[in-house]
Amino acid sequence: xxxxxxxxxxxxxxxxxxxxxxxxxxxxxxxxxxxxxxxxxxxxxxxxxxxxxxxxxxxxxxxxxxxxxxxxxxxxxxxxxxxxxxxxxxxxxxxxxxxxxxxxxxxxxxxxxxxxxxxxxxxxxxxxxxxxxxxxxxxxxxxxxxxxxxxxxxxxxxxxxxxxxxxxxxxxxxxxxxxxxxxxxxxxxxxxxxxxxxxxxxxxxxxxxxxxxxxxxxxxxxxxxxxxxx
Amino acid sequence: xxxxxxxxxxxxxxxxxxxxxxxxxxxxxxxxxxxxxxxxxxxxxxxxxxxxxxxxxxxxxxxxxxxxxxxxxxxxxxxxxxxxxxxxxxxxxxxxxxxxxxxxxxxxxxxxxxxxxxxxxxxxxxxxxxxxxxxxxxxxxxxxxxxxxxxxxxxxxxxxxxxxxxxxxxxxxxxxxxxxxxxxxxxxxxxxxxxxxxxxxxxxxxxxxxxxxxxxxxxxxxxxxxxxxxxxxxxxxxxxxxxxxxxxxxxxxxxxxxxxxxxxxxxxxxxxxxxxxxxxxx
Numbered sequence: 001x002x003x004x005x006x007x008x009x010x011x012x013x014x015x016x017x018x019x020x021x022x023x024x025x026x027x028x029x030x031x032x033x034x035x036x037x038x039x040x041x042x043x044x045x046x047x048x049x050x051x052x053x054x055x056x057x058x059x060x061x062x063x064x065x066x067x068x069x070x071x072x073x074x075x076x077x078x079x080x081x082x083x084x085x086x087x088x089x090x091x092x093x094x095x096x097x098x099x100x101x102x103x104x105x106x107x108x109x110x111x112x113x114x115x116x117x118x119x120x121x122x123x124x125x126x127x128x129x130x131x132x133x134x135x136x137x138x139x140x141x142x143x144x145x146x147x148x149x150x151x152x153x154x155x156x157x158x159x160x161x162x163x164x165x166x167x168x169x170x171x172x173x174x175x176x177x178x179x180x181x182x183x184x185x186x187x188x189x190x191x192x193x194x195x196x197x198x199x200x201x202x203x204x205x206x207x208x209x210x211x212x213x214x215x216x217x218x219x220x221x222x223x224x225x226x227x228x229x230x
Numbered sequence: 231x232x233x234x235x236x237x238x239x240x241x242x243x244x245x246x247x248x249x250x251x252x253x254x255x256x257x258x259x260x261x262x263x264x265x266x267x268x269x270x271x272x273x274x275x276x277x278x279x280x281x282x283x284x285x286x287x288x289x290x291x292x293x294x295x296x297x298x299x300x301x302x303x304x305x306x307x308x309x310x311x312x313x314x315x316x317x318x319x320x321x322x323x324x325x326x327x328x329x330x331x332x333x334x335x336x337x338x339x340x341x342x343x344x345x346x347x348x349x350x351x352x353x354x355x356x357x358x359x360x361x362x363x364x365x366x367x368x369x370x371x372x373x374x375x376x377x378x379x380x381x382x383x384x385x386x387x388x389x390x391x392x393x394x395x396x397x398x399x400x401x402x403x404x405x406x407x408x409x410x411x412x413x414x415x416x417x418x419x420x421x422x423x424x425x426x427x428x429x430x431x432x433x434x435x436x437x438x439x440x441x442x443x444x445x446x447x448x449x450x451x452x453x454x455x456x457x458x459x460x461x462x463x464x465x466x467x468x469x470x471x472x473x474x475x476x477x478x479x480x481x482x483x484x485x486x487x488x489x490x491x492x493x494x495x496x497x498x499x500x501x502x503x504x505x506x507x508x509x510x511x512x
């Protein structure tokens with residue numbers, strides 16, 4: 001079981017049936033498709049380019065403007081229309097990624113030292129207005145810092161952080177381990193995390209079900225996102 | 231009155247050195263690459279590029295030395311991540327470009343204010359972020375009707391907007407579909423508008439579906455009928471995204487020398503979009 005597959009399934013499980021979701025791109029998009037075809041058939045996906053989808057995309061999607069993300073959309077409109085609904089509080093859960101995260105759930109996607117990153121995109125708005133957020137990141141010590149050097153996104157609600165090592169809870173009391181992925185040790189997590197974590201109550205990330213694995217194969221047939229082809 | 235033009239004529243006449251240019255409002259779809267390449271061929275300088283997200287075109291304009299400033303929410307190559315020329319220009323000492331960071335929503339709100347001719351819009355975004363304090367386009371203000379604080383976002387003015395439409399008539403009335411990003415606000419905020427259309431249609435076709443007419447001709451200065459103008463970005467109903475072209479650009483532009491070679495091959499040595507499409511399919 002590779003980490004990406006576990007991360008996608010963990011992301012999918014963050015989506016409840018009938019949730020309104022800012023799913024974004026890459027792994028969360030596959031997570032949305034998995035949730036839709038397993039436990040959350042009523043979930044609705046919002047895309048900041050102006051799309052609303054009630055069925056997952058069929059075919060490879062690299063950007064949210066790609067044909068497969070347009071075809072079968074329920075609504076095609078303007079950025080401000082969809083993000084206005086977000087600001088109005090209509091979004092239950094928003095997915096984000098970043099270069100740096102801290103114990104308070106602040107994200108940096110703008111600049112680290114002299115390195116200039118692409119910037120917020122819609123991330124800062126999603127963090128500000130989604131009722132809760134899910135971050136998906138590679139777990140490396142240089143990314144998991146006590147305080148981010150630049151706050152691009154300040155989440156309004158609780159954050160579930162899904163990494164290559166486990167699942168964590170931020171911005172709702174002290175930073176806490178929810179579960180560790182199979183074969184990941186406490187020591188390894190501590191070594192790769194630049195802020196303190198509470199381990200009490202931590203479990204193992206459950207293995208994906210057959211139905212979830214099947215849904216991933218359907219959503220990512222070539223293994224482009226899950227790395228299954230590599 | 232016909233507004234039909236070639237890309238070269240439209241860019242020569244309507245894009246000036248120092249302009250504030252919106253050329254990336256579709257959010258990964260309908261990006262006006264052909265006009266961007268013509269801006270590079272004509273050597274326009276000191277442009278300020280505005281936009282929420284630009285997939286690769288802004289990186290090309292920066293690499294060609296056309297750009298002085300960016301007012302944007304995200305710059306890069308969406309499939310590959312970063313844009314090499316953007317990074318080189320931003321990380322140079324001293325930096326070769328100035329960057330005003332927005333978020334997608336606050337950008338759209340500032341643009342809409344300009345589109346409506348008012349000085350600012352308001353948002354509940356930005357609280358607790360460093361974006362808010364980095365420049366003076368945002369001001370925290372009190373709701374005049376209550377006690378809440380919000381951020382005012384200064385109107386984002388635009389000299390020239392360049393947009394891709396699926397079809398247009400000769401007067402510039404254009405049908406657009408698929409996701410819209412900030413297309414409507416860009417056109418309405420701009421002083422001058424260039425429409426690049428996949429197809430020229432009779433005004434009767436436009437009037438047969440007025441809900442699809444998202445760009446009224448009264449705002450348009452030039453209509454260029456140019457199939458493939460948005461390549462390699464997608465145009466819903468006409469063209470899929472050419473992922474390989476984005477990846478090839480990403481690989482080719484890791485160095486400044488590589489960027490120069492890529493630009494010679496795909497822009498400078500190619501006279502216009504028809505020649506580009508011919509080269510692409512050779």
